[in-house]
Amino acid sequence: MRPWLSVLLGLGAFAALWLAPTAKPPDRGSADFGRALVAASGEAEVVVYSRPACGWCRKTMAWLDEHEVEFDDRDIEACDESREQLRTLTGRGHVPVVLIGGELVEGFDPMRMREILARAH
Helix, strand or coil, rough: CCCHHHHHHHHHHHHHCCCCCCCCCCCCCHHHHHHHHHHHHCCCCCEEEECCCCHHHHCCCHHHCCCCCCEEEECCCHHHHHHHHHHHHCCCCCCCEEEECCCCEECHHHHHHHHHHHHCC
C-alpha cells in the first residue's frame, strides 16, 4: 500500500471516532444527574477526570496543587468505572473535567474553579 493511502485511511478512522455520536448527558436538574454526581464524587470534595497524555489535564492538576487544593485524580484510560462516570456526567469522554462540591468545570478554567472553591469555603 502506498504511504499516503495508509495515512489517509488512518485519518478517516480518526475522523470517524471523533465524530461518533455520544451519549446524551442527563438534564443537570434531574434526579439521575444528582445520583450521578453523588456516585462520582464519593468521599472526595474535588475530583479531576483526566488522561495521562492530556496537557490541559496536567495544567488543571498543577493549578490545583499550586492553590493547595486536594483532589482525587481519576484516569479515564486506566479505569473503566471512571470513564463511565465521566460519560454519565457529561455525555462525552473529553477531559479535563473537574467536579468541585457537586459543580462541573469542563476544560481548564482557573477562573471558574477559583469562583466555585471560594463559595465552598
